[in-house]
Amino acid sequence: MKHPLVLVVWSLTLLVCNNQANLNIAIIGGGIGGTSCAHFLREMFNDLVKIDIYEGNKVGGRLATEIMNDGNEYETGGSVIHQRNKYMSDFVNHFGLQKRNSLFKNERLGFYNGKDFDFIENNYFILHLMNIYWRYGYSLKHLNDFVYSMLDKFDKIYELQANGQSFDTTYDLLTSMDPSFVNYLNISVKDAYLKNDYSISLVTELVQASIRVNYGQNINVHQFVGTVSMAGMDGSLWSVKEGNKRVAEKLLEISKAQLIDEYVIQIMKNGESYTLLTNTGKKSTYDYVVFAAPLVSNQRIPINFANIPLEFDKLGTYHQTVCTLVFGKIKKTQFPPLSDYPSPILIISTNEKVFFNSISNIEGVNETANLNVWKVFSQEPLTNNQIHALFVNITDVKIVNWLAYPHYYVPTESRSFHIADRLYHINAIEWVASAMEMSCIGAKNVALLIKKHFYSKEQSETVERSHIEL
Known part of the structure; x- marks a missing residue:
């Protein structure tokens, strides 16, 4: 022995x-x-x-780019990262990569209902705050508090994984962060937020806009993904240079x-x-x-x-999202309230009958800015007539059709x-x-x-x- x-x-x-x-x-x-x-x-x-x-x-x-005829490269897939995303931040820091400086810090946001704008950001900060709280009320602060409370609980996953803990299912993983998170998968963000007395306009405009631009869907998605989408609306976002x-x-x-x-x-x-x-x-x-x-x-x-x-x-099933890059000028007659504003714009459609989800100026991955380059998200590939209904002086168009994310449902x-x-x-x-x-x-x-x-x-x-x- x-x-x-x-x-x-x-x-x-x-x-x-x-x-x-x-x-x-x-x-x-x-x-x-x-x-x-x-x-x-x-x-x-x-x-x-x-x-x-x-x-x-x-x-x-799904992290992909396309080169337009101005010689610059633009994101067509996953474009933004939240400041509290630990793993992505660590990768960038440890691998010698750099965060990209935003050149469109004064981008103007508008919620388009198909005929007019329900809300447009004002370029004067004090007036902007007055307008947004006048429209959405004090429930906007309650929603912000809820989003950050959820992020604080979510951060627990990093400690658990650092200690070697693993999970067999998504329910197990969510429960480890906070037992209430599982409930968020079984109620729509619309019902959850209205139940918490958030204003109708806040839910049908601001929350709907965030889900349209981030996930191409509507406020019938479950509460967890809807709240993740709202976290991406606070401006604390960044991208990777190159x-x-x-x-x-x-x-x-x-x-x-x-x-x-x-x-x-x-x-x-x-x-x-x-x-x-x-x-x-x-x-x-x-x-x-x-x-x-x-x-x-x-x-x-x-x-x-x-x-x-x-x-x-x-x-x-996964949800189809089409990214169309356009080099041209937007038809300001299509959106009169923006006609006198020379800065970058982001238009989000809150009306699902409109053929686009969002239209925005887009920065190059090498910190280049060209106000003639646009990104359009839509549910279906845009027809030539639809592209020309939005833009003039078009010299280049690139289309990428993604199965980008799940089609979310409840429960x-x-x-x-x-x-x-x-x-x-x-x-x-x-x-x-x-x-x-x-x-x-x-x-x-x-x-x-x-x-x-x-x-x-x-x-x-x-x-x-x-x-x-x-």
Whole structure:
């Protein structure tokens, strides 16, 4: 019989050797979720893990840009980050990236009802405050207090994850921050806010506008995502110089993951491992697979899950949002109240019958400003007639059609971060709210789940082997 101390040392040595030989992880999707998961896995396992990221398009996923004919690059996907987003801020600081200086600090906001403006910001601060409180009343302060109270509770997730805590479902994750958060998934933001005596105009104009511009939907979304949307209206937002996609590119580099520029078309379960088949016919086998992309009934690149039962009719759908970049001049006759205002503008439609969600001037990712470059969000691709109804002197148009975020509904059931044994889904968290920071939180949760499973399994096998040796 081995001495107990010798047995412990032998067991630990065997565990390390097994780690080096056996831990191979595939991540499907090279967006912010997939690349941040690779980074977190590298931090947790160091050189004991081999990571492959499958991305058949561009690294960054929904963090994407387009070049217009002025030679500058503009965001077409995820564009803004909140000042309290810890992971995104840490990535920028640690990787030598820079926050982009906003050149449109005096942007003027207007809520358009299809015929006229219900509200337009005044360029004089005191008059602006008087106007906004005159229209929306003191309930605006109560709403701001509620949003920041929710953010304070939300911050608990960072401490929990730093301590290695992981969660199997979205309900578990929310409950860990505050038990009341689960209730927010089961009531619309409209009903929740009216129940709390916020004014009708505040809900149907300001809250509706925030959801239209951020999620392309309306005040029937659940309260949690509606409140996240409102947090993005306080002006405490920033972006990354050279484009938000630079964060994903840096995460890929730092993680030392191998990028495989192919699409996965099949995931097959073989005992305790998975075989991935790509569009070029390449096959590779992994111990763990992380799905870092939307998994919905209307996904555009279908994947066959062989020997893995999935009920796609229960997955839900993602919401189509079309981003149209236009180089031209806005027709001020279409919006007379703005005709005498030369500064940047953001027009948000509160009327769902209007063919656009929002129209705004847009800054270049390299801190360039051109008041002739516009971003239009809409539910459907704009026709030429619609584009020309809004703009004149058009010299360039770029269109990007996204399945950008879930189509939110009430009630929203809990989503699992497990698709099957050793198969994980980061984007389950998007049914709580879709944002860059949420993807990073989901990514770290999945990395922690893998770590928990792997070490508990390896320790169990080591104990079994030690019993045999004894």
